[in-house]
Structure formats: structure tokens, C-alpha cells
Amino acid sequence: QMVESGGGLVQPGGSLRLSCSGSGFTFSNYDMHWVRQTTGKGLEWVSAIGSAGDPYYRPSVKGRFTISRENAKNSLHLQMSSLRDGDTAVYYCARSAVNWNDGFDVWGQGTTVTVS
Amino acid sequence: ELTQPPSVSVSPGQTVGLTCSGPDLGERSVCWYRQRPGQPPTLVIYRDDKRPSGIPERFSGSNSGNTATLTISGTQALDEADYYCQAWDINNVVVFGGGTKLTVL
Numbered sequence: 001q002m003v004e005s006g007g008g009l010v011q012p013g014g015s016l017r018l019s020c021s022g023s024g025f026t027f028s029n030y031d032m033h034w035v036r037q038t039t040g041k042g043l044e045w046v047s048a049i050g051s052a053g054d055p056y057y058r059p060s061v062k063g064r065f066t067i068s069r070e071n072a073k074n075s076l077h078l079q080m081s082s083l084r085d086g087d088t089a090v091y092y093c094a095r096s097a098v099n100w101n102d103g104f105d106v107w108g109q110g111t112t113v114t115v116s
Numbered sequence: 117e118l119t120q121p122p123s124v125s126v127s128p129g130q131t132v133g134l135t136c137s138g139p140d141l142g143e144r145s146v147c148w149y150r151q152r153p154g155q156p157p158t159l160v161i162y163r164d165d166k167r168p169s170g171i172p173e174r175f176s177g178s179n180s181g182n183t184a185t186l187t188i189s190g191t192q193a194l195d196e197a198d199y200y201c202q203a204w205d206i207n208n209v210v211v212f213g214g215g216t217k218l219t220v221l
Contacts, residue, residue: 033210043149043157043200045210058209092156100210103147103162103202110156 002093007111014083014115020076020093020108028071031096033104034078036089036113046091047078051098061087083115117205118213125219126191134186136201136213144203146184148177151198151215160199161186188218196220 006018020032034046047067048056055067066079076093090112094104119137126132136146146164149157159168161177164184174189184203188195201213 042215043202043212045212048210056209059207094156100204101145101147101163103159103168104149104157105159105162105168107156107158 002095002106002108004091004093004108004111007091007113009114009116010083012084012115015079015081016083016113018078018080018091018111018113022074022076022095025095025106027074031098031100032069032076033094033096034067034076035092035094035104035107036087037092037110038089044089048096048100049076080113083113085115087113088115089113117211118201118203120199120201120213120216122214123217123219125221126188128191128193128220130191131187131189132191132218134188134199134216134218136184136186137182138203139182141182141184141203142180144179146177146179147202148186149200149202150195151200153197157200191220193220
């Protein structure tokens, strides 16, 4: 399973660090992702990090968000800065195999970020 | 870039197809997720037509041309949920469809 933490209320322009803790699987064998969902809206992929640490971002967060992982601690992080109203959402961590075509097969319960 | 109908209704026991459209979607690998209220999404189809363990056989998928379809046979009340398709765009960014709310009535 995976458990997110770190969400909260932050002012526009502020920063927040999300974390995700994985258990019950070999964390280092999987690519890890952040996916967000605004209230009553759909899903939006935010960022990913490969098992070796290679990062990927959607264009709207590149330069503002930084994804990282600590395999020894089974942890995933998302450092968010210069936050905007549009970043308000529930943020889920999700795992995928190295081949992303296999989909996101395990998701956390989500942590809520409110920018206001 | 991936277009899904906002809502679809089906009667219990019937078969329903949920569509997802996008340019040359058939050339990309498509996944489908089910999301019940207050819950995170659950993967129900990957690589167009593969079912993860634990997903009932009545869930099936296909993908050709510009349209991918998730078919639910013998629809049950517990299938009522939001369903999202997911693929890649030309910039190798993961994209989701806007979701379809499936109502079983």
C-alpha cells in the first residue's frame, strides 16, 4: 500500500512538500508517479520518477515542482513551490512498472492541497 | 486530448461500452480506471485489453483507429462509478480522459 502526507492550506506563491510511503512491495523496482484530481473534476498526471531517479513533469509544473525518491526509506516526495490556485487538488501517489503501458496499479488514498 | 462522454446509463444485467477518443489512439496503449466516490482510482484494463488480477472477466477492452472502448458485460450495481481512460500524448506525457460517470438504473 501507499500513504501520502504533507497536504494542507498554503497561500499563492507558497511552498509545500508532499511525501508518499510505500510498503508491501520492493519500492526500488517501480517507477512512481503523482496524479492530482480537482474537486469534482478529472485526473491529471503531474510528475513521475524512474527507479533510477530520472524525473518527468507535465509542462505546467516544470520548474516549480521537484520529484525525488529515497529507495532505502521506501519514500517518494514532491516539493512544490510557486503554488497557484490551479494547483489546488487531491494529490495521489501511484506506482507503475518500468513500462508505463502496464498502468498505475497501486494508488494511495490521496492528500489534499489547497492554495488560497 | 482524450474525449469521453460525461455520462452513460445502463440497466442491470445489460452490456455497456464506454468510449475514449483521440487522434490515432489505436497506435497508443490505453488503460482504464474505475473510481468510486471517495476512493482512489483502480486499474481495470491495461495495454488496451489486459485485465489485472482481481478484475472480473466481464470487464474487457479494445482499441482501434481513434477509439478505445471499455466494455462491461452483465453490469451490476457495484459497477456504478466514474471511469477514466489513460494514454500518452505526442510529447510523452501521460494523459487522462475527462471521465464518464456510469449510472446503473
